Amino acid sequence: MRSLPILMSGLLLGLFGVLGAGLVGMSHEATAERITRNEREALLHQLHVLVPEDQIDNDILSDVIRISDPELLGTESTLVYRGRRADQAIAAVYSPVVTQGYSGSIQLIIAVRVDGTLAGVRVLSHRETPGLGDKVEVERSPWVLDFDGKSLLNPVTNEWKVRRDGGVFDQFTGATITPRAVVRGVHATLLHFAKHKPRLFEIGTPPAEKHDG
């Protein structure tokens, strides 16, 4: 007879577990579609800032490949969105991660035009110091716009650095590590593009699954 209250309590607790899970399940069901759409729209908006809508006519969000080049692009696999117009390649948008930031990794999107020049760079997320390293955000400082139009040959390789290291890109007062990391990441992406460009726009199988020796 003593175990009855315990059993009751257990059942009651179980009931609340089921009710809670039901509530969460229902709200997930009701919002999942909208959340996916929000995320797609937010990403599309970001991509269109770098590769304007009127320059391409394909669905850039679906024209995506997954490539693997951890050495240059930071993570095991990186997504590359490809913009085309009338089936001609226009630009590739990389989403690499830079790991040498001041605190944690910095997620970038980098758009490279088919001629090898940069259409633009944006920082998607980072954990750099507010007021110092966060000037890499375009909302806080125009610094990141300096990359527009740059390419592997402009400036030349040993000038693809921040000023303090003898390069052409500004650092921030009190924060050199963050811009240095971003510059390095952008340069690495350009190197990857130069090496793999012929296969990058191929439709079908991802071009760079192999590891470079």
Added chain:
Amino acid sequence: MDDGYSKIALDGLWNNNQALVALLGLCPLLAVSNTLVNGLGLGLATTLVLTLSNASVSLIRNWVRPEIRLPVFVLIIASFVTTVELVMNAYFHGLYKVLGIFIPLIVTNCAIIGRAEAFASRNPLPRALVDGLSIGIGFTLALVVLGGSRELIGQGTLFDGAHLMFGELARDWRWSIGEAYPGILLAILPPGAFIGLGMLIALKNIIDKRLSGRKPALVGDAEPAGA
């Protein structure tokens, strides 16, 4: 406890303000109060969860056995927080991205389980609702004042990012001291939150002292909340 709703409301908003008197919910309070809009967003989300959880706890107070009431409260609060998180992600995507990891942290806001245990589980639905609302609004006000002053001192603006919450029209609400304002980094960084909260508590105590000088009986004792 047969006092009226106005006492419950006044307690929640001022006398027993969870942020300034009970010092509960400090984790989200300190982390998210770097701008006015962030504070308002988290405050409203907390208010919603608090009201919902107070209401449900009050409804079930008579048939949940005492030995399992805490796990049941936790389940209720966690479910509501997850729901609020999903709804926010769906309808205020921009703000959701800013508040990000702090929404799930509402679960750890001791003020919520504190009110469930100390008030809602002993009071009928209408009183629990009023308590949830006023405690939530009191917490929101503290967040907004702290967020607003940190934003003003730290980056010289107010309502920065209001469009994330109120739509594109609200972009014009942003008010700035002037582009030349250099900004005081300390106010934005975590220490600024502690200093700011300390100032607010001091300010509240000064006001209370003035008030009690005039009408000695007005200031009630802060009831200790659980957790």
